[in-house]
Structures are given as structure tokens and as C-alpha cells.
Amino acid sequence: MSLTLLIVQTLNGLQLGVLLFLIAAGLTLVFGVMDFINLAHGVQYMLGAYLAVMFYGLTGNFLFALILALGATLVFGLLLEFAVFRHLYDRDHLDQVIATFGVILFLNQGVKLLWGASPLSLPMPEALSGSVVLMPGILYPVWRLVIIGSGLGVALLLYLLVSHTRVGMLVRAGATNAPMVSALGVDIRRLFMIVFGFGTMLAGFAGIMIAPILSVEPGMGDTILILAFVVIVIGGIGSIRGAFLAALLIGLVDTLGRSFSVDILRLFMAPSPARTVGPAIASMLIYLLMAVVLYVRPAGLFPAKGR
Amino acid sequence: MADVTAPSSRAPARGLFTGNALPIAIFLLFVLVPLAATFKAEAYVLGLVTRVMIFAIAALALDLLVGYGALASFGHAAFIGLGAYAVGILASHGISDALISLPAALGVSALFAFLTGIVCLRTKGVYFIMITLAFGQMAYFTASSLAPYGGDDGLTVHMRSTFAGLPVFANDRALYYICLLSLLGAYLLCRALVASRFGRVYRGARENALRMSTIGFEVYRFQLVAYVIAGMLGGLSGFLLANATEFVSPAYMSWQRSGDLLIMVIFGGIGTLNGAIIGAAVFLLTEEWLSGFTEHWKVIFGPLLVLVALFARGGLIGVAQKLRGIFRG
Numbered sequence: 276m277s278l279t280l281l282i283v284q285t286l287n288g289l290q291l292g293v294l295l296f297l298i299a300a301g302l303t304l305v306f307g308v309m310d311f312i313n314l315a316h317g318v319q320y321m322l323g324a325y326l327a328v329m330f331y332g333l334t335g336n337f338l339f340a341l342i343l344a345l346g347a348t349l350v351f352g353l354l355l356e357f358a359v360f361r362h363l364y365d366r367d368h369l370d371q372v373i374a375t376f377g378v379i380l381f382l383n384q385g386v387k388l389l390w391g392a393s394p395l396s397l398p399m400p401e402a403l404s405g406s407v408v409l410m411p412g413i414l415y416p417v418w419r420l421v422i423i424g425s426g427l428g429v430a431l432l433l434y435l436l437v438s439h440t441r442v443g444m445l446v447r448a449g450a451t452n453a454p455m456v457s458a459l460g461v462d463i464r465r466l467f468m469i470v471f472g473f474g475t476m477l478a479g480f481a482g483i484m485i486a487p488i489l490s491v492e493p494g495m496g497d498t499i500l501i502l503a504f505v506v507i508v509i510g511g512i513g514s515i516r517g518a519f520l521a522a523l524l525i526g527l528v529d530t531l532g533r534s535f536s537v538d539i540l541r542l543f544m545a546p547s548p549a550r551t552v553g554p555a556i557a558s559m560l561i562y563l564l565m566a567v568v569l570y571v572r573p574a575g576l577f578p579a580k581g582r
Numbered sequence: 583m584a585d586v587t588a589p590s591s592r593a594p595a596r597g598l599f600t601g602n603a604l605p606i607a608i609f610l611l612f613v614l615v616p617l618a619a620t621f622k623a624e625a626y627v628l629g630l631v632t633r634v635m636i637f638a639i640a641a642l643a644l645d646l647l648v649g650y651g652a653l654a655s656f657g658h659a660a661f662i663g664l665g666a667y668a669v670g671i672l673a674s675h676g677i678s679d680a681l682i683s684l685p686a687a688l689g690v691s692a693l694f695a696f697l698t699g700i701v702c703l704r705t706k707g708v709y710f711i712m713i714t715l716a717f718g719q720m721a722y723f724t725a726s727s728l729a730p731y732g733g734d735d736g737l738t739v740h741m742r743s744t745f746a747g748l749p750v751f752a753n754d755r756a757l758y759y760i761c762l763l764s765l766l767g768a769y770l771l772c773r774a775l776v777a778s779r780f781g782r783v784y785r786g787a788r789e790n791a792l793r794m795s796t797i798g799f800e801v802y803r804f805q806l807v808a809y810v811i812a813g814m815l816g817g818l819s820g821f822l823l824a825n826a827t828e829f830v831s832p833a834y835m836s837w838q839r840s841g842d843l844l845i846m847v848i849f850g851g852i853g854t855l856n857g858a859i860i861g862a863a864v865f866l867l868t869e870e871w872l873s874g875f876t877e878h879w880k881v882i883f884g885p886l887l888v889l890v891a892l893f894a895r896g897g898l899i900g901v902a903q904k905l906r907g908i909f910r911g
Contacts (some may be wrong), residue, residue: 312708316604359888372654372841372844374891377883377884377885377886377887377891380884381888388881452866497838501719506716508712551729551730558726562723565713566698573705575709
């Protein structure tokens with residue numbers, strides 16, 4: 276386990292972490308403010324990636340594709356909210372689960388219908404496609420640094436929005452006690468539409484940013500959705516700060532676990548069983564972490580709801 | 583903690599639908615299917631309905647949790663997978679007698695349910711949904727990394743189970759009746775359980791856990807027992823599934839499969855038991871029917887689910903009751 280590898284993998288972990296944060300931020304607010312389980316949040320991420328590929332094909336410019344795709348995911352998210360989700364807010368969680376599950380099935384297949392089942396790719400902007408020397412002997416792709424940077428930037432922006440603006444104050448109040456906010460005369464539905472649209476856009480943004488690294492394919496949102504759920508549950512539903520810390524934690528634990536589990540296990544056991552057990556443990560690690568956190572603190576690390 | 587005092591909005595359906603007419607009709611139908619199937623496409627029909635019954639067992643188990651305990655598990659497919667893997671792994675070592683593999687399937691599921699239940703049941707509501715999902719994913723990833731047993735690709739079960747050396751599972755028709763008997767057994771067990779003293783405490787905890795514990799019941803224990811029983815029924819379903827498909831794969835425990843099971847239960851109408859069986863049948867038959875039209879059947883099925891969630895409160899049984907109400911004025 277060399278230092279170089281450790282540094283590179285830590286950066287990769289950070290990159291996964293900020294990506295997860297972008298998705299989890301919207302999810303945790305929607306969850307926290309309206310108590311709404313949106314399984315379809317992952318498909319927004321997928322949609323962002325697909326739309327970026329489409330707009331890139333039309334314009335041939337990454338920045339235009341980014342802006343157009345962001346706008347399109349926002350419009351699409353609001354459309355979904357208007358057509359489906361709005362009618363489910365005061366329903367049982369199970370109704371929300373089925374409806375949003377249905378939306379996932381529809382969109383995953385719809386994407387396949389429109390763009391085919393084979394993975395697509397989005398070229399990254401020319402200027403940012405190289406690598407930089409971080410330290411002697413450590414080359415790191417610029418684009419991944421851009422993802423980390425933009426993710427941290429969004430986190431900062433969100434922090435400012437949530438803790439220093441009026442809308443942010445209402446959002447925090449909504450996450451703590453939505454009926455009370457509504458009773459005080461705030462149009463909670465409109466507030467929620469804003470939160471929802473913003474969350475959708477963030478998920479779309481995550482999809483667009485990661486598209487040049489990953490292949491764009493149907494169902495790409497499902498895995499990341501589950502990870503995002505782990506993040507918001509560990510962080511405490513409704514808490515942006517919790518989501519941020521938990522996202523970085525999950526990103527690091529998952530990435531480092533995958534890269535070093537075999538090496539660590541080798542210290543205790545023979546190489547060949549270590550090679551079998553290692554990956555299994557690595558993929559279970561974050562779920563174990565979640566189980567432990569929930570066992571100790573059943574409402575997550577930073578619960579937003581006052582109890 | 584408003585959620586503790588509010589009674590469940592999903593009270594079980596009452597009236598004719600908890601009586602005996604509906605279940606008798608359902609099981610009679612299942613008995614008659616093989617007779618009707620002799621006329622046309624026997625293997626296909628038998629296979630399909632066998633599948634329906636197998637998933638109905640798992641759906642019943644899930645209804646026991648969701649409908650009667652307000653424990654919305656999003657990881658119930660894990661138990662199907664555990665049961666199936668017990669059969670597959672034992673068979674790959676040459677042990678295919680149900681006298682060994684069935685207890686193994688049930689035992690593994692019970693153990694997993696017990697261990698995860700201890701953690702899961704400490705949480706409530708959304709957190710419960712998410713933590714059961716997490717454990718389901720854990721089981722899924724464990725299965726995909728079982729390289730000696732096929733990993734991601736799964737494992738072919740070369741020999742269906744025998745019972746005390748007799749090849750009773752080998753014949754499709756025999757397997758059909760075994761599944762039917764298992765379903766009947768599972769159904770009767772669940773009904774008896776729900777109606778028993780145990781069931782009353784358990785259902786009481788759904789309505790108001792705080793009040794139940796104030797009366798002096800340790801709600802947690804009752805829920806844990808129910809969770810273990812539901813897990814074992816899931817394991818039974820997996821045991822049968824491995825025999826029916828002669829194949830075991832991590833996909834059996836994917837989170838989508840857990841979602842499917844939830845949909846079956848909600849589709850039929852939760853907290854009714856009959857609804858779980860009807861839901862499993864409607865779900866799988868609709869899936870089969872739509873996939874006959876187009877490979878993109880999910881484009882139709884997805885919006886259908888949305889419509890069910892929006893308009894069919896209480897599932898099919900709920901809708902049927904409403905219609906009855908309208909007819910009677």
C-alpha cells in the first residue's frame with residue numbers, strides 16, 4: 276500500500292463523496308421538508324447525463340450542453356412534481372415508494388427506447404482533459420479535480436443559501452416542523468417546489484459532471500440512488516450538513532475500502548482467501564457502517580427534526 | 583414523535599374480504615389450473631402459476647410485516663435469495679435432499695432475520711425502510727462476490743431437490759402441488775398468527791407502539807419474532823424458487839426485487855393476506871402479459887404503478903370494497 280496510491284485513492288474517494296453530496300442534498304431536503312420518499316431522484320441524475328450527451332451532440336460545446344441540460348432537467352423535474360409527486364405528499368410512504376418506483380421503471384426504459392441500451396459517452400472539455408502533477412510522481416486527472424472543486428463550490432453555495440437567506444431559513448424551519456411553518460402563513464407547497472426543483476437540478480448537475488468519466492447508460496441512477504440513501508440516513512434526514520459529512524465519509528470509506536481491503540486482510544490471512552473475502556467486505560463496508568450508525572443513533576448523526 | 587400516536591392510516595380491510603369465501607375461491611382456482619392447463623401449453627402455464635405461488639409466499643410474509651406491523655421492509659428479497667442460495671450451494675456440493683436443504687434454507691433466513699432484525703427494529707418509519715434496504719444490498723453484494731458459487735453470474739442448480747431420496751420435485755406438476763401446499767400452509771400460518779394473542783399484541787404495536795409498551799408488552803420482542811417468521815417464509819419461497827428455476831443468482835435479492843414484492847403487497851391491498859396472493863398474481867401476470875407485446879413493457883408498467891399509487895388506495899381489495907359499497911348504496 277504505497278503513499279502515492281493512498282493519495283490518489285483519497286482524492287477519488289473525495290470525488291465520489293462530492294458527487295454523492297450533490298445527489299443527497301436534494302434528496303435529504305425533499306425528504307426532510309415534505310417527508311417524501313423520492314426513489315426517482317436517481318433517474319434525474321441519469322437524465323442529466325443523457326441530456327448533456329444529447330445537447331453536446333447538438334451544440335458541440337460542453338458549456339452549452341451543461342447549461343441546456345441543467346435547464347432541461349429542472350423543467351423535467353418540475354413537470355414530474357406537477358404531474359405525479361404533488362399528489363402524494365400527504366400519502367403513506369408506501370404509496371410514494373410505488374409511484375416513484377414506477378417512474379424509475381418508466382424512465383429507465385424510456386431512455387433505452389430513445390437512446391438505445393448501449394452505453395454512450397460524453398467527451399470532456401478539451402482544456403480540462405489532461406492530468407496535473409500534484410506531487411512528484413503523482414499525476415491526477417484535471418477533470419476529477421474539477422468535479423471535486425465544483426462539488427465543494429456547490430456545497431458552499433448551499434450553505435450560504437440555507438443558513439443566510441430567507442428561503443434557506445424557511446427550508447430549515449420546514450425540515451424541523453413543516454406544519455408549523457405552514458400555519459405561520461408560508462406557502463409550503465411553493466417552498467417545496469423550489470426545494471424540489473433545486474434538488475433535481477443538483478442531481479442533474481452531478482450526472483452531467485460525471486458523464487465524461489463514466490459511461491452513460493440506463494439504470495446508472497439506481498446504484499447511486501441507493502448510495503445517496505445511505506448517505507442521507509447516516510447524515511440524518513433533512514440535514515444538509517449531515518449529508519455533506521456523510522457523503523464524504525461514504526465516498527472515502529467505499530473507495531479506500533475497495534482499494535485496500537485485500538491488502539489489509541492479507542495482514543491477517545493467506546493471500547488467496549484474502550482475495551476472495553476482500554472485495555466482498557469492501558462492497559458491504561458502507562452498509563455495515565450504516566447499520567452501526569443506525570444502531571447507535573437511530574435517527575442518523577445530525578437529525579434535523581427536533582425530538 | 584407525532585408518528586407514534588397517530589393510528590396507522592392503513593387499517594386492514596374488513597368485511598367479506600377477511601372471511602373465507604375469497605381465500606377458498608383463490609385456492610380452488612390454484613387447484614384447478616393444472617387441470618385446465620392439460621388442454622393448452624401445459625408447461626408454460628404450470629411454470630407461470632408456480633412462479634406466482636412462490637412469490638405469493640414471499641408477499642404473504644411481507645404483508646405480515648407491512649400490513650400487520652407497519653414494518654415496511656425494503657429488503658425482503660434477501661430472504662428469497664438466502665433460501666435459494668442454500669439450495670444452490672448445497673446442491674453444488676452434491677447435497678440435494680430437501681430434508682437437509684429445506685432446514686438449511688429456513689435456518690439461514692431465520693438467522694439473518696434475527697441478526698438484522700435486532701438492528702432494524704430499533705429504527706422506525708423511513709429509517710426502517712432504508713436500513714432494511716441496506717441489509718438487502720449487503721446480502722446482494724455478498725452473493726455477487728461468492729466467486730466459488732458463480733459470483734455475479736449465478737449458479738445453475740443441476741439437480742432439483744429430492745425428499746428422503748424420492749425425486750418428488752423433479753416433476754413440474756408435482757412441484758406445482760408442492761408450491762400450492764406450501765402457499766396454503768404459509769397462508770394458514772399467517773392467518774392463525776394474526777388472529778392469535780401474539781398477533782393481537784403485534785397489531786396493537788402497529789396502531790400505537792407507545793401504548794402497547796405502556797400496557798406492559800415488550801413490543802420489540804413481538805416484532806422480532808414476526809420478523810424472523812417473515813424471513814423464514816421468504817426463505818421457503820427461495821427454496822421453492824431455486825427448485826422451480828433450477829438456477830440461483832444474486833439478482834434474486836436485488837433491491838428492485840424487494841420493490842416488486844412491496845408492489846405486490848400494496849397492489850393487492852396491504853394487511854389482508856388475501857391481497858398479497860392476489861397482488862403477486864396480478865403483478866406477475868401483468869408483467870408476463872405486457873412483455874408479450876413489447877420488450878419495452880416497463881414503459882407501460884411504470885405509469886401503471888403510478889396510477890395505482892395515485893388512485894387505487896387500499897389496493898385491489900380496497901377498490902373492490904369501495905365498489906361493493908357503491909352497489910349497496
